[in-house]
Amino acid sequence: MSEHRRVLKSTSTISALTVVSRIFGYIRDKRISFLLGTGDLADAYSIAFRIPNTLRRLVGEGAVSASFIPVFSQYLADGKRKETWEFVNAVLSAAIVVMSLVVVVGILGSSFIVGFFASGFAPDKIHSATILNRIIFPYIGFVSLSAIAMGVLNSHGRFGASAFAPVLLNLSIIAFSYMSEFFPNPAIALAVGVVIGGILQILVQVPSLWRTGWRLRWLWDSAHPGVRRVAGLIGPRLFGMGIVQIDVLVGTQFASYMIEGSVASIGLADRVMELVLGGYAIALSTAVLPVLARQAAANRIDDMKSTLSFAMRLILFITMPATVGLILLRREIIEVLFEGGAFDRQSAELTAWALMFFAVGLSAFSMIKIVVQAFYAIHDTWTPVVIGFVSLLLNIVCNFLFFRWLRNGGPPLAASLAAFFDTFVLMIVFRYRHGTLGLREVVRSCTKFVVASLVMGAVVYMFIDIPGVYAGEWTHRALSLTVAIILATAVYFGSVRLLRARELQEMWGIYGQKPGYDD
Numbered sequence: 398m399s400e401h402r403r404v405l406k407s408t409s410t411i412s413a414l415t416v417v418s419r420i421f422g423y424i425r426d427k428r429i430s431f432l433l434g435t436g437d438l439a440d441a442y443s444i445a446f447r448i449p450n451t452l453r454r455l456v457g458e459g460a461v462s463a464s465f466i467p468v469f470s471q472y473l474a475d476g477k478r479k480e481t482w483e484f485v486n487a488v489l490s491a492a493i494v495v496m497s498l499v500v501v502v503g504i505l506g507s508s509f510i511v512g513f514f515a516s517g518f519a520p521d522k523i524h525s526a527t528i529l530n531r532i533i534f535p536y537i538g539f540v541s542l543s544a545i546a547m548g549v550l551n552s553h554g555r556f557g558a559s560a561f562a563p564v565l566l567n568l569s570i571i572a573f574s575y576m577s578e579f580f581p582n583p584a585i586a587l588a589v590g591v592v593i594g595g596i597l598q599i600l601v602q603v604p605s606l607w608r609t610g611w612r613l614r615w616l617w618d619s620a621h622p623g624v625r626r627v628a629g630l631i632g633p634r635l636f637g638m639g640i641v642q643i644d645v646l647v648g649t650q651f652a653s654y655m656i657e658g659s660v661a662s663i664g665l666a667d668r669v670m671e672l673v674l675g676g677y678a679i680a681l682s683t684a685v686l687p688v689l690a691r692q693a694a695a696n697r698i699d700d701m702k703s704t705l706s707f708a709m710r711l712i713l714f715i716t717m718p719a720t721v722g723l724i725l726l727r728r729e730i731i732e733v734l735f736e737g738g739a740f741d742r743q744s745a746e747l748t749a750w751a752l753m754f755f756a757v758g759l760s761a762f763s764m765i766k767i768v769v770q771a772f773y774a775i776h777d778t779w780t781p782v783v784i785g786f787v788s789l790l791l792n793i794v795c796n797f798l799f800f801r802w803l804r805n806g807g808p809p810l811a812a813s814l815a816a817f818f819d820t821f822v823l824m825i826v827f828r829y830r831h832g833t834l835g836l837r838e839v840v841r842s843c844t845k846f847v848v849a850s851l852v853m854g855a856v857v858y859m860f861i862d863i864p865g866v867y868a869g870e871w872t873h874r875a876l877s878l879t880v881a882i883i884l885a886t887a888v889y890f891g892s893v894r895l896l897r898a899r900e901l902q903e904m905w906g907i908y909g910q911k912p913g914y915d916d
Contacts, residue, residue, distance in 0.1 A: 421567035426668050427735060428574040432583040434739025437522050439661035440653075442584040444515045445529030446591065447649060447664060449503075449537045464631040465548040467774060468623055470691055473552060478610065484623035486616040489545055491624055494617070496538040503534040515660065517653030525584070532588040539595030546602040549609060558605040565601055566594030630778060647789070648808025651796045658747055659805040665735065666751035666809065669723070670759065689774035698831055701771060705827075706835035708767045710842045714900040716760040717846040718889045721854040723756035726881060729867055733875045747805060754806040758813025764820045771827060780826055788819040842900060849892035857885045 433439035465488065472481040503510065507530040511523055518526065547559035573590030577583035618624065652659040692701045723730070728749040736745050769781050792815035799807030828834050860881055861867050867877045893901050 417561075417564055421564055421571065422668070422672070423734060425567045425570045425574070426665065427737075428571055429587060430665065430735040430740040430744070431738035432574060432577060432587075433661070434658075434741065434744055436661075436739065437519075437657060438525065438582065438584050439739075440515075440518070440658065441522050441525035442529055442587060443661045443664040444511060444518075444649060444653070445526045445533055445584075445588065448510060448514060448530060449533050449591075464627050464773075465545055466552055467693065468626050468630070469548060469552050472623065474691070482611055483616060484621065485545075485549060485611060486614045487618045487621040487624045488627055489542065489613075490615055490617045491619065491628075492541055492545055496541045500535050500538045503537070504531045507531045507534065514650050515653040516650065517655075529584055529588045532585065533591050536591050536595040539592075539599055543595070543598045543602065546599065546606055549611065550602065550605055553609050555605055555609070558602045562598040562601050565597035566591070569594030569597060630773075647792055647796060648812055651800060651808050652805055655805055658744060662744065662747040662805055663751045663808060665731075665748045666755050669730065669734070669752055670755045670762070689770055693774040698775075701774065702831065702834050705767065705771045706839060709764060709834075709839050710900055712763045712767055713760060713839070713843050713846055714893075714898070716763050717843070718850045718853055718885065720756050720759045721850045722857065722882070722885055723759065724753055725854055725858055726861065726878065727752045727756065729861065729874070729878050729881070733871070733878050736871070750804070750806050751809050754803070754809035754813060757810065758816045761813065761816035761820045765816060765823070768820060768823045768827065772823070781823065784819055784822045784826070787822075788815040791815045791818055842898060845893060845896040845898045849889050849896060849898070852892045853885050853889040856888045857881055860884055 429442070430439075433442060469481070469484070472484055508523070508527045511518075511526045511530055515523065515526060543559075543562060547562075550559050570587055570590035573586045573593070574583065577586040580586040580589070648663060649660055652663050688704055689701055692698075692704065728745065731749040731752060732742075732745045735748070736742070772778070772781050792811045795811035795814055796808055799810055803810060824834065824836070828836065861877070867874055867881075890901065
C-alpha cells in the first residue's frame with residue numbers, strides 16, 4: 398500500500414470515530430445550551446472551559462504529539478525495543494511531574510487567569526468562572542498524558558482507541574448534565590463531568606498500549622537523551638501552537654466587553670466549527686504526521702512535499718463546500734442543533750452571526766494543522782513561532798477594527814483573517830526553502846472545488862428558500878435541514894465528478910477501488 402493510500406485509510410478510521418464523537422459532542426452541547434442558554438452562567442462556564450480546552454488543543458492535538466512522535470519514530474526506526482520503552486516511560490514520568498505543577502498553579506491562579514482573559518466580566522461572573530475553572534483545570538493534566546499515549550499508538554499505526562477517547566469525555570459530560578440537581582448549579586455538574594471524562598480518555602487507551610509492548614514503570618531521568626530531545630522540541634512548539642490558540646482567547650477577551658451571551662455564543666459557534674475540523678481536518682493531520690516524520694527521518698524531502706501537497710488538496714476538497722454550507726445554512730444549523738430550554742431565538746441569532754465569520758476561515762484553520770506538521774517533521778520549530786506571533790498581532794489589530802462594527806462576529810473574523818495570513822506565509826516560506834510544493838496543482842484543484850461549491854450553494858439556497866420548506870415544528874425543520882445537507886452533498890460530489898477532480902478518485906481509493914493516479 399502506498400504512503401498516500403495509508404494516510405487515507407488511517408484518516409477514514411479516525412474520521413469515522415471522530416464523527417461518532419462529534420455526534421455525542423452535539424448531544425453534550427445541546428444539553429449545555431438547554432441548561433445554560435447564553436446567559437451569565439453560560440458565559441462563566443464558557444470561559445472556564447475554554448481556557449483548559451484551549452490548552453487541550455495545544456497539547457492534545459499539537460505540541461506534545463508533534464514533539465513526541467518524530468523522536469519516538471526515530472527510536473522505532475532504530476529497532477531498539479528496550480530503549481524505546483525506556484524512553485516512553487521517562488517521558489511519561491516527566492510529564493506527570495510537570496503537568497502536576499501546571500495543574501496546581503492553574504488552580505491557585507484561576508482568578509488571575511479568568512480575569513486576564515475576561516476582564517470585561519462583572520465581579521460576580523468572574524467569581525463564578527473562577528470556581529468552574531478550578532474544578533476543570535485538572536483535565537489538562539489528564540489530556541496531556543493521553544496525548545503521549547496517542548503518540549505511541551499513532552506511531553504504531555493504531556488510531557482507534559485514541560480517536561474513540563473523546564467519545565468518553567462527551568458521554569461523561571452528558572451523564573453529569575442529568576445529575577445537575579445534586580450540585581449547587583448545572584455548570585458545576587458539567588465541570589465535574591469534564592474532569593471524569595479526562596480520566597476515562599487515558600484509561601481507554603491502556604489496553605491498546607499494552608498490546609504494543611508497553612509496560613508502565615516509573616523512570617525519572619531528566620537527563621535521558623530522548624526526554625531532552627522532546628523537551629528541546631516542545632518549548633518552541635508550545636509557543637508556536639500556543640499563539641494560534643491564544644488567537645481564540647484574544648477574541649474571548651474582546652467578547653467579554655460585549656452584550657450578555659457574546660462569549661457563550663462564540664464558544665458554541667466554535668464548537669460547530671470543531672465538528673467540521675474534527676471530522677476530517679484533525680483526522681487527516683493526525684494521520685499524516687507519522688508519515689511526514691518517517692519521511693523526514695529518512696531525508697526523503699521530495700516525498701514529504703508530495704505528501705504535504707496531497708494532504709492540502711484533500712483538506713480543500715472537504716472544507717470548500719463546508720464553508721459555503723455553513724454560511725448559507727448557519728441560522729438553520731444553530732436553530733436545529735441548539736434551540737430549546739434556555740437557548741431561545743435571540744441566542745440562536747447571536748450564535749449564527751458568530752458562526753458565519755468563523756466559517757470564512759474554515760479552510761485556513763484546517764490548512765494550518767497540515768502545513769505546520771511539515772515544519773515540525775523536519776525539526777524547524779522557530780519558523781511557525783515567528784509567523785504565528787505576527788499573525789497574533791494581526792488578530793489583535795483586526796479585533797480593534799471590528800469591535801463595534803461586527804459585534805460578536807468581530808473576534809471570529811479576526812481569527813479567520815489571522816489564520817489565512819499564517820497559512821499563506823508558512824506555505825511561501827516552506828516553498829522558498831525546500832522547493833516547489835506542487836501548488837499549481839493545488840490551485841488547479843481548488844478552482845474546481847470553488848466552482849462545484851458555488852453550484853452546490855445556489856441549489857441549496859433555492860431549496861431552503863422555498864416557502865414552507867423550512868418552517869413549522871422542530872421535527873419538520875430538522876428534516877428540511879437534513880434534506881438540504883444531503884442535497885448539497887450530492888450536488889457537490891456530482892459537480893466535482895463532472896469537473897474530473899482527481900481528489901474524488903483518491904478518496905474513493907479508501908474503499909479499495911484502484912485510484913486513477915500515481916502516487
